[in-house]
Every structure is written in structure tokens, then in C-alpha cells.
Amino acid sequence: MNGKIIDFMQWRKIAGAASIALFVLSLVFLVVRGINFGLDFTGGALIEVEYVEAAPVQEIRQTLTEAGYRDVTVQLFGSETDVMIRFQADNDPDLGNKVVDLLTASGAELELLRNEFVGPSVGEELRDKGGLGLMLALAVVLVYVAFRFQFKFGIGAVAALIHDVVIIGGIFALFQLEFDLTVLAALLAVIGYSLNDTIVVSDRIRETFQESTETDVVKLINIALTDTLSRTLITSFTTALVLIALLIFGGQMLAGFAEALLIGVVVGTYSSIYVSSNILLATNLTRQDMIPPSREEPDLTEEKPSWLQDD
Structure with missing residues (x-):
């Protein structure tokens, strides 16, 4: 990479503490205040x-x-x-x-x-199936990322997604914003958006590990994050502009969807940089994890079977 490398990881401990604090506070709000379910769920x-x-x-x-x-x-x-x-x-x-x-x-x-x-029974069924859909999406993400990259990347990606979803739920619980089917759709969209961002970062981390001779894992992650920073910021900024316009001009019907997705874009951008990368460092990611196993070359000097030998 040409240019200055941004030392993202120097703030990893502060970012990790902030993420844990926000995650715990969100869980408290979800338990104490609860979700303000809309008529789609309550009937x-x-x-x-x-x-x-x-x-x-x-x-x-x-x-x-x-x-x-x-x-x-x-x-x-x-x-x-x-x-x-x-x-x-x-x-x-x-x-x-x-x-x-x-x-x-x-x-x-x-x-x-x-x-x-x-009816309330229909709303309860929608709520249960929606929650099941969220958990299934997270499980599929873990399997997909683990197979595409490495299992440690799968743990980081799922941790980032759970982090995003819980914080969005905590904000909705804190301010008692109405949670309806459009908000549930926004949560699924956040999973897709945040996953895409995390995959881009993970792909760059893998390439950096494979191409560079550097042995410092923290520096390698900083190089990968710096390389993808402009792409991440441009994507987040343009998406946020559309969502702000939707929030202002979309009317009350789309307000919850725009609010949840806008929060998700901000939190998802942060988590793709700090949460998933922090998990990679916590799981002791090494360059050996990124190097594909080499195939053993056949021993051409080995004696041929008698039936293959020339007369």
C-alpha cells in the first residue's frame, strides 16, 4: 500500500470497552423497557x-x-x-x-x-417467525464466512452482526419507537449490509496476510483497514443520504424502516472496523491461518512399477 497507514488498532481496547458497554446497556433496555411492538405483532x-x-x-x-x-x-x-x-x-x-x-x-x-x-395470535406468529429468521440468518452467515475465509473470521462476522442487531433493538427500546414488520425488514437489511462490509474488510485482510512479508498481525490489519477505508466511508455516506431522504420524505409508514437502517449503517460501519477485527486479534489470528495448505508434489524419482517399466 502507498501512503500513510492509519493505526486503527491503537484504539481497539477503548473501542472494545465501548462496544461491550453499549451491548450490555442495550440488553438492559430490552429487558427493562421492552420492545414497543406495533399492531403487526400485537394485533x-x-x-x-x-x-x-x-x-x-x-x-x-x-x-x-x-x-x-x-x-x-x-x-x-x-x-x-x-x-x-x-x-x-x-x-x-x-x-x-x-x-x-x-x-x-x-x-x-x-x-x-x-x-x-x-388478531394477537397472528401477531405472535409473525414475531416468532421473525425472530427465527434473524437467528437463521446469523447461523448461515457463520457457516458462509467460515467456509469462504476461516472459522475465526466467521466468529468475528457473527459477533459484529449480533452487536449491530442488539444495539438497534436497545435504541428502539430506550426511545420506545414502534417495532413493526418494516423495522424487522430493516434489521434483516442491516445484517446484509453489515455482512457485505465485513466480507470486504475480511477479504482485504486475507490478501494482506498472504501478500505481505510483515509478521506484525496488528500492522497487517491496520494496512487492510486503511486500504478499505475510502470504500467503506463512501458506501456508508451515500447509503445514509438515501436513508435520510427516506426518513424526511417517506412518510410515517417508512419512518421506522429508515430509522432502523440508518442506525444500522452507522453501527455496522463501526463494527466492521473494530468489532470483527478485535475478535480476530482475540482469537490469535496468524499468517499461517491465511496461507492455504500446499499440495505435496509427487516424487518423480520413485521407482516405477515393473509393469510400467520400458522393455
Whole structure:
């Protein structure tokens, strides 16, 4: 590599302590405050109405809240006249008409398009399958990275992914942000994003170990991290710009997705540099681990069998 080598690993102990502290705090928040599951998981009513003119979202939310409905979420759905309303309620086939009557009492003109109910058992099944999907994704990552690189890299990659997912969950628990299916999708996307970043770094570490004659493992990792820094920062920056735009202009329906993925990009960039690399050093990675076993050359001087010897 040409140019200055950035000594990332000089901060590895501080970064490791910070990661452990954030991880433990996130677990505490998850246990003490818990996840604020949305209607996708807890069950409730979903009603879609279409207004003749632009829908007054704040007024709709206030009207339903004053009427006694709990956890009301009102958001535009596709256009400024199409509104999606979600709230906790018992299963009532006539609930949609009751909401329409309540909203038309103020003189607004609207039409009921959809009236659905998600039961708690369906929400519980979604939650269980979502958690199973996360664990399965982590297991597949461990196997894939272990086969592609080396088992120590697999441990580092999975540790970084668990670190990212738990911290995102801890932030959502701390601020009681709504956790719905879009957030679960964001967590799976974070696993893919962070894994891609970790694989790029791991690939460069392997190449550096194989190409360099340097024996200092810390220096070799610093060289690999410096080589991939510009790629990592550019990818993270451009992804963050898109997510910020999505967070601002995407509406309430995509807010949770953008929030979770934006946190994941920041935490994932950090973990691909420090968490996975720290794990590699903790597992005593050596140059011998990166050198593929050489095939034994056949002994050409060995005497041929009698039936192969020339007459």
C-alpha cells in the first residue's frame, strides 16, 4: 500500500470497552423497557379510507384519540387523499363504518376502502417467525464466512452482526419507537449490509496476510483497514443520504424502516472496523491461518512399477 497507514488498532481496547458497554446497556433496555411492538405483532384494526380532498392527518388522529381509540397511527397511503388508520381494538366487523361515521361528523367526505383486523395470535406468529429468521440468518452467515475465509473470521462476522442487531433493538427500546414488520425488514437489511462490509474488510485482510512479508498481525490489519477505508466511508455516506431522504420524505409508514437502517449503517460501519477485527486479534489470528495448505508434489524419482517399466 502507498501512503500513510492509519493505526486503527491503537484504539481497539477503548473501542472494545465501548462496544461491550453499549451491548450490555442495550440488553438492559430490552429487558427493562421492552420492545414497543406495533399492531403487526400485537394485533388490532387496520382501516383505509379515501377522502375527496386532501386528508387532515392530525385532525383524524386527534378525533380518534378523543373518541377513546388506543395507539392510533394515521398516515398517508400513496396519495394525500388516501389514509391508512391503525389502532388497537377488538375484532368488530362494523368498526370501519363506525370510524367513517365518526370522521364524517365534522363534514368531511370520505369512503371506506378497507377494514381488516389482525388478531394477537397472528401477531405472535409473525414475531416468532421473525425472530427465527434473524437467528437463521446469523447461523448461515457463520457457516458462509467460515467456509469462504476461516472459522475465526466467521466468529468475528457473527459477533459484529449480533452487536449491530442488539444495539438497534436497545435504541428502539430506550426511545420506545414502534417495532413493526418494516423495522424487522430493516434489521434483516442491516445484517446484509453489515455482512457485505465485513466480507470486504475480511477479504482485504486475507490478501494482506498472504501478500505481505510483515509478521506484525496488528500492522497487517491496520494496512487492510486503511486500504478499505475510502470504500467503506463512501458506501456508508451515500447509503445514509438515501436513508435520510427516506426518513424526511417517506412518510410515517417508512419512518421506522429508515430509522432502523440508518442506525444500522452507522453501527455496522463501526463494527466492521473494530468489532470483527478485535475478535480476530482475540482469537490469535496468524499468517499461517491465511496461507492455504500446499499440495505435496509427487516424487518423480520413485521407482516405477515393473509393469510400467520400458522393455
